[in-house]
Amino acid sequence: MAAHAERVSAVSVRGLVRRFGQRTVLDGLDLDIAPGEFVALLGRSGSGKSTLLRAVAGLDYDVVGGGELRVPREVAVAFQDSRLLPWLRVLDNVVLGIPGDARERGRRALAEVGLGGRERAWPDQLSGGEQQRVALARCLVREPAVLLADEPFGALDALTRIRMHDLLRELCARHRPAVLLVTHDVDEAVELADRVVVLEEGRIALDVPITLPAPRSHRDPLFQSHRDRLLLALGITEGTTP
Amino acid sequence: MTQTLAPPARTAVVPPRAAAPAVRRRRLGPGTPLPYGRAAGPLLVVALWCAASATGWLDPRLLSAPWTVVDTGVALVRDGTLPDSVLTSLRRAGLGFLIGGVAGTALALAAGLSRVGEALIDGTVQVKRAIPSLGLIPLLILWLGIGEGFKVVVIAIGVAVTLYLQTHASLTGIDKRYVELAEVVGLSRRQFVRKVVFPGALPGFFVGLRLGVTGSWLFLIVLEQINATSGIGYLMFQAQNYGQSDVIVVGLVVYGLFGFASDAVLRLVERRVLSWRRTLSG
Numbered sequence: 426m427a428a429h430a431e432r433v434s435a436v437s438v439r440g441l442v443r444r445f446g447q448r449t450v451l452d453g454l455d456l457d458i459a460p461g462e463f464v465a466l467l468g469r470s471g472s473g474k475s476t477l478l479r480a481v482a483g484l485d486y487d488v489v490g491g492g493e494l495r496v497p498r499e500v501a502v503a504f505q506d507s508r509l510l511p512w513l514r515v516l517d518n519v520v521l522g523i524p525g526d527a528r529e530r531g532r533r534a535l536a537e538v539g540l541g542g543r544e545r546a547w548p549d550q551l552s553g554g555e556q557q558r559v560a561l562a563r564c565l566v567r568e569p570a571v572l573l574a575d576e577p578f579g580a581l582d583a584l585t586r587i588r589m590h591d592l593l594r595e596l597c598a599r600h601r602p603a604v605l606l607v608t609h610d611v612d613e614a615v616e617l618a619d620r621v622v623v624l625e626e627g628r629i630a631l632d633v634p635i636t637l638p639a640p641r642s643h644r645d646p647l648f649q650s651h652r653d654r655l656l657l658a659l660g661i662t663e664g665t666t667p
Numbered sequence: 668m669t670q671t672l673a674p675p676a677r678t679a680v681v682p683p684r685a686a687a688p689a690v691r692r693r694r695l696g697p698g699t700p701l702p703y704g705r706a707a708g709p710l711l712v713v714a715l716w717c718a719a720s721a722t723g724w725l726d727p728r729l730l731s732a733p734w735t736v737v738d739t740g741v742a743l744v745r746d747g748t749l750p751d752s753v754l755t756s757l758r759r760a761g762l763g764f765l766i767g768g769v770a771g772t773a774l775a776l777a778a779g780l781s782r783v784g785e786a787l788i789d790g791t792v793q794v795k796r797a798i799p800s801l802g803l804i805p806l807l808i809l810w811l812g813i814g815e816g817f818k819v820v821v822i823a824i825g826v827a828v829t830l831y832l833q834t835h836a837s838l839t840g841i842d843k844r845y846v847e848l849a850e851v852v853g854l855s856r857r858q859f860v861r862k863v864v865f866p867g868a869l870p871g872f873f874v875g876l877r878l879g880v881t882g883s884w885l886f887l888i889v890l891e892q893i894n895a896t897s898g899i900g901y902l903m904f905q906a907q908n909y910g911q912s913d914v915i916v917v918g919l920v921v922y923g924l925f926g927f928a929s930d931a932v933l934r935l936v937e938r939r940v941l942s943w944r945r946t947l948s949g
Contacts, residue, residue, distance in 0.1 A: 500851075501851075510848070511944075521852050
């Protein structure tokens, strides 16, 4: 467990406990995310990934538990589904909830995700990948200090996912939010994150910094070794090396 | 001569015949629609009616001939009877529909947006729902007499309940994920109602409107035939007493036009307002 240095962190979680009935999902969890740091959160289903993300997002009311959470006000959340309101046009979805006239900013955000010119489209007229890009624009336009993403690419096809990875990496490099990305895809985690955290039984089982050079290649032996180590931590013993 | 060649020829013919139409499925669907097919049934009925009247097979005391009905309609319009009756009926139905619509929508919003409202309103309306609105007529006559107010109130109650049920169901059926999104992007309560609740409840609201408008015509017909001294129903009731089947048919045609026109208008408005849904229904 690589204890993070006690400097200013964007997100700070101390001794977080969450229980559902008899089951303790998060069991005294500590986590720090530095400003601009990209953390990927891995874990088997039921390990508490989503519970942690929802706690950080402030979406867990009526939940039993305790602990200390320090999260800035400017948090944006990307869900697994794009969650666009079908009765609002694309641009209105992007600027939803932003006070004042944010349409110009919304237009710029849409252009940044490659959807300039689709402002007046209805969400249902877009493909799944495009909808998810609108959702990213909706996060971006808020200039978040922290971006929380709950398997945002889980429902996309493999090709679209690759393009979304590139886009997300690009956007994060430009805007530098702290990111907490929940995923079950080990490759995705190693490819995108500065640090990968593996959750097991409500605690952090593994915390690995990924220091690979910028265009990360799956063929890189270092990439492979990170991948094998993470898979092992997730309980998959056979390191599949082609 | 060719007979002798037949056996080999037959074997040679068989494979192509079996293979020719690769897979031809028996068509089970009804096929392409006939042009103006929907008008065919009603036109046939009118044609039969004309034929039966012309041949004298249809007793005009039971059902007047189509041309008699048209003549009577024109005469009733000329002497002002029909326009007056139509206006009276429209006022009753329109007023009842408006008041009921506003009340039903307001109640649905109150019940859908607050737990207190739900506790007070929803149960009450559900109990009312079990009692047919027409069953309230004796009590309402006792309270309000048989004037215009009574008619408007009966229609309004019926419309309000219909609109309440549909709007409330669609309000409470709004996807929880949208509520979560509204929290994440930090909508205020007012913004939440305006951007998520209203648009989300609109489809149900429109179903309620269309059922409500049909209901208001239904109540109107019943009310005007029990105790009224004016209106389309009264006109028809009088005609029944004097055995004027032509006037009765004119009244039916007017009711039909009312129902058809109001539904068409609502459908048009619905298409406009819910234009985001057109992409779903193709």
